[in-house]
Amino acid sequence: xxxxxxxxxxxxxxxxxxxxxxxxxxxxxxxxxxxxxxxxxxxxxxxxxxxxxxxxxxxxxxxxxxxxxxxxxxxxxxxxxxxxxxxxxxxxxxxxxxxxxxxxxxxxxxxxxxxxxxxxxxxxxxxxxxxxxxxxxxxxxxxxxxxxxxxxxxxxxxxxxxxxxxxxxxxxxxxxxxxxxxxxxxxxxxxxxxxxxxxxxxxxxxxxxxxxxxxxxxxxxxxxxxxxxxxxxxxxxxxxxxxxxxxxxxxxxxxxxxxxxxxxxxxxxxxxxxxx
Amino acid sequence: xxxxxxxxxxxxxxxxxxxxxxxxxxxxxxxxxxxxxxxxxxxxxxxxxxxxxxxxxxxxxxxxxxxxxxxxxxxxxxxxxxxxxxxxxxxxxxxxxxxxxxxxxxxxxxxxxxxxxxxxxxxxxxxxxxxxxxxxxxxxxxxxxxxxxxxxxxxxxxxxxxxxxxxxxxxxxxxxxxxxxxxxxxxxxxxxxxxxxxxxxxxxxxxxxxxxxxxxxxxxxxxxxxxxxxxxxxxxxxxxxxxxxxxxxxxxxxxxxxxxxxxxxxxxxxxxxxxxxxxxxxxxxxxxxxxx
Numbered sequence: 001x002x003x004x005x006x007x008x009x010x011x012x013x014x015x016x017x018x019x020x021x022x023x024x025x026x027x028x029x030x031x032x033x034x035x036x037x038x039x040x041x042x043x044x045x046x047x048x049x050x051x052x053x054x055x056x057x058x059x060x061x062x063x064x065x066x067x068x069x070x071x072x073x074x075x076x077x078x079x080x081x082x083x084x085x086x087x088x089x090x091x092x093x094x095x096x097x098x099x100x101x102x103x104x105x106x107x108x109x110x111x112x113x114x115x116x117x118x119x120x121x122x123x124x125x126x127x128x129x130x131x132x133x134x135x136x137x138x139x140x141x142x143x144x145x146x147x148x149x150x151x152x153x154x155x156x157x158x159x160x161x162x163x164x165x166x167x168x169x170x171x172x173x174x175x176x177x178x179x180x181x182x183x184x185x186x187x188x189x190x191x192x193x194x195x196x197x198x199x200x201x202x203x204x205x206x207x208x209x210x211x212x213x214x215x216x217x218x219x220x221x222x223x224x225x226x227x228x229x230x231x232x233x234x235x236x237x238x239x240x241x242x243x244x245x246x247x248x249x250x251x252x253x254x255x256x257x258x259x260x261x262x263x264x265x266x267x268x269x270x271x272x273x274x275x276x
Numbered sequence: 277x278x279x280x281x282x283x284x285x286x287x288x289x290x291x292x293x294x295x296x297x298x299x300x301x302x303x304x305x306x307x308x309x310x311x312x313x314x315x316x317x318x319x320x321x322x323x324x325x326x327x328x329x330x331x332x333x334x335x336x337x338x339x340x341x342x343x344x345x346x347x348x349x350x351x352x353x354x355x356x357x358x359x360x361x362x363x364x365x366x367x368x369x370x371x372x373x374x375x376x377x378x379x380x381x382x383x384x385x386x387x388x389x390x391x392x393x394x395x396x397x398x399x400x401x402x403x404x405x406x407x408x409x410x411x412x413x414x415x416x417x418x419x420x421x422x423x424x425x426x427x428x429x430x431x432x433x434x435x436x437x438x439x440x441x442x443x444x445x446x447x448x449x450x451x452x453x454x455x456x457x458x459x460x461x462x463x464x465x466x467x468x469x470x471x472x473x474x475x476x477x478x479x480x481x482x483x484x485x486x487x488x489x490x491x492x493x494x495x496x497x498x499x500x501x502x503x504x505x506x507x508x509x510x511x512x513x514x515x516x517x518x519x520x521x522x523x524x525x526x527x528x529x530x531x532x533x534x535x536x537x538x539x540x541x542x543x544x545x546x547x548x549x550x551x552x553x554x555x556x557x558x559x560x561x562x563x564x565x566x567x568x
Binding site for chain 2: 011018025031032033036045093111114119120124126127128150151154169170179182207209210226233244248255268
């Protein structure tokens with residue numbers, strides 16, 4: 001028994017040593033994001049100076065930076081709302097009817113959404129928006145986001161609807177309610193949680209996206225934060241590091257807050273192979 | 277009764293699906309098919325072919341296969357995907373194993389840090405690594421300096437290594453979460469029985485854990501391959517440099533299609549090739565899903 005305990009201690013030592021190393025690997029690059037924004041003389045180094053909020057003051061005075069926050073919000077919020085509503089309707093139809101080409105349609109959706117990534121489609125998406133006269137408009141980015149996130153969203157919401165027995169609505173219809181009453185009074189309240197998770201998932205993903213707005217937008221005053229940070233850095237670089245670090249922190253904050261909310265309320269794990 | 281079902285009539289079901297299907301058709305499916313056509317033309321962003329392009333058959337594909345940059349970007353992409361795969365699946369599995377059956381603050385802390393690296397916007401992560409790896413001021417070189425090592429210009433010495441480690445750091449959370457869920461599904465009695473007969477940790481890992489979570493490992497590997505192949509964030513970190521040494525296929529596509537004279541047709545041909553590679557990977561994945 002004594003022997004056994006000693007090997008356990010030894011094993012535990014190794015486990016904690018490896019865990020400690022892994023934590024270092026993940027946490028070291030993050031330190032800059034927490035220190036630099038509050039430093040009075042920000043550089044690429046991690047240096048603790050007297051804390052100051054000067055960088056944030058500079059940031060709030062910068063019109064382009066603030067406008068980009070508004071742009072990011074407009075783009076992510078509209079994409080999220082439209083994807084959530086349209087995928088809810090589509091998922092309901094796919095969950096409650098059984099037409100001939102239903103499984104073909106589901107397979108095609110799954111296949112195309114896996115194959116057609118932003119990378120694979122950046123050239124045709126650019127040309128399409130050019131021909132539609134949408135280049136350099138919020139709409140171009142929003143439409144591309146909607147097309148891209150709809151399939152995933154439909155699948156997840158459909159899973160939620162499938163879990164609700166059809167008998168509920170059938171009983172309601174037999175009792176004299178209309179199909180839309182059944183949807184709004186039975187299905188929606190029962191699947192609220194799924195909708196919230198999906199909406200947050202889409203918001204977080206569109207909020208952080210870089211490639212699509214980078215390709216489709218041209219005017220500085222329409223850039224979302226991702227592209228604005230990129231242009232600040234490539235054009236002005238080092239002199240702006242204080243502002244840039246504060247900007248990066250503020251930009252990451254909504255995503256981190258939403259993650260904490262999801263984690264607290266629903267638990268952040270796996271449902272059907274996706275984060276949510 | 278209603279045609280199609282009692283709850284929704286066929287006509288109403290179609291109307292419900294219409295908005296979603298219209299968006300998907302125009303902004304997802306159509307561009308993929310159109311890429312093939314554009315790839316067969318000499319359309320350009322500037323110059324005479326900007327206004328007036330011609331059908332050039334397979335010229336763009338032939339040009340691509342003759343372009344040494346195309347071959348080198350394919351090779352770099354291959355190394356990048358393979359390296360990230362080993363890094364992310366390996367670290368993910370390691371973390372899941374170490375944290376399995378652990379409770380409380382340690383597990384929360386470790387998994388939250390890994391997940392935050394995953395959800396923070398790519399642009400921010402890229403600049404974190406620009407700062408972390410900077411030759412003169414970066415934290416990594418400062419630590420190495422304290423330990424008595426010389427400063428290293430990471431972006432020049434290990435260009436592909438840098439984007440692999442950067443991408444591993446960013447993406448490990450997915451594998452970790454997937455394997456955590458998989459390990460939870462192993463009945464505890466299996467491992468307890470192994471303990472009773474005195475099996476070593478390695479034997480338990482090889483003979484019980486690996487066979488039981490094999491489906492999740494395969495899913496993880498194929499999805500990671502597909503996603504990593506389609507990642508653009510290294511562009512923000514290195515812009516493909518120095519000297520094209522980190523120019524993975526997506527960055528090469530961007531350069532061809534949008535920089536310089538903007539050879540849209542040529543870019544679309546490369547997009548078509550990427551679509552074909554994605555299609556192959558997706559078909560393997562869907563086949564695996566069906567078998568489950």
